[in-house]
Amino acid sequence: MMKIAPSLLSCDFTELKEEVRRLEEAGVDYLHFDVMDGRFVPNISFGLPILAQLREITELTIDSHLMIEEPERYIEAFAEAGSDIITVHIEATCHIHRAIQQIKQTGKKAGVTLNPGTSVEQLLPVLQEVDLVLVMTVNPGFGGQSFIGSMADKIQFLADYRMQHRLDFEIEVDGGVNEQTAAVCRQAGADVLVAGSYFFGHEDYQTPTSILRGE
Numbered sequence: 659m660m661k662i663a664p665s666l667l668s669c670d671f672t673e674l675k676e677e678v679r680r681l682e683e684a685g686v687d688y689l690h691f692d693v694m695d696g697r698f699v700p701n702i703s704f705g706l707p708i709l710a711q712l713r714e715i716t717e718l719t720i721d722s723h724l725m726i727e728e729p730e731r732y733i734e735a736f737a738e739a740g741s742d743i744i745t746v747h748i749e750a751t752c753h754i755h756r757a758i759q760q761i762k763q764t765g766k767k768a769g770v771t772l773n774p775g776t777s778v779e780q781l782l783p784v785l786q787e788v789d790l791v792l793v794m795t796v797n798p799g800f801g802g803q804s805f806i807g808s809m810a811d812k813i814q815f816l817a818d819y820r821m822q823h824r825l826d827f828e829i830e831v832d833g834g835v836n837e838q839t840a841a842v843c844r845q846a847g848a849d850v851l852v853a854g855s856y857f858f859g860h861e862d863y864q865t866p867t868s869i870l871r872g873e
């Protein structure tokens with residue numbers, strides 16, 4: 659079954675505990691935690707103190723998407739604060755292989771991601787090492803942008819490559835996911851859908867969870 663990972667970027671932070679309880683009740687799979695440093699991306703979001711508090715109130719899988727320069731500086735800290743999956747951008751470090759090793763040494767799941775302008779072939783040297791590949795379908799930094807349709811080819815490429823090489827990383831898609839674009843992602847071979855503005859635009863969270871799963 660398709661996994662659903664609401665992006666907390668679009669939740670109501672004045673009611674974070676209640677939001678998490680409602681997400682648990684809706685049966686979502688991951689909490690997607692978007693960390694922006696104001697340098698790798700033009701925006702600043704939230705970081706370690708909020709993650710540590712989130713960890714105290716839920717057992718849901720916390721999926722940290724690090725949009726920060728030289729993420730290796732913070733991998734241990736994000737592991738200790740409670741991430742279950744730590745995903746780093748290939749464009750943010752000259753040492754992507756080392757960064758992935760560093761994540762695995764913490765005992766957490768390692769993810770790698772790429773901007774829309776980066777070709778998927780650049781991931782080939784590390785695909786054997788990762789637990790998850792995140793395909794960005796918007797330029798990172800902001801919620802509420804439109805899905806870039808041509809990124810579906812990257813999802814398809816990764817799904818084919820995974821089958822041909824008998825690998826088992828998850829394929830997650832992030833940016834502009836809604837009812838229509840989720841169908842494109844499912845068709846191309848995605849396993850996990852991140853959704854922020856579309857998801858939290860609903861009154862009840864069971865509805866977008868079911869719709870995005872294609873139920």
Ligand SMILES: O=C(CO)[C@H](O)[C@H](O)COP(=O)(O)O
Binds near residue numbers: 725796798834852853
């Ligand atoms: O990584 C991200 C932005 O950089 C967010 O996860 C993503 O944009 C989710 O928001 P939306 O579903 O509104 O596009």
Ligand SMILES: [Co+2]
Binds near residue numbers: 665690691692723852
């Ligand atoms: Co994200």
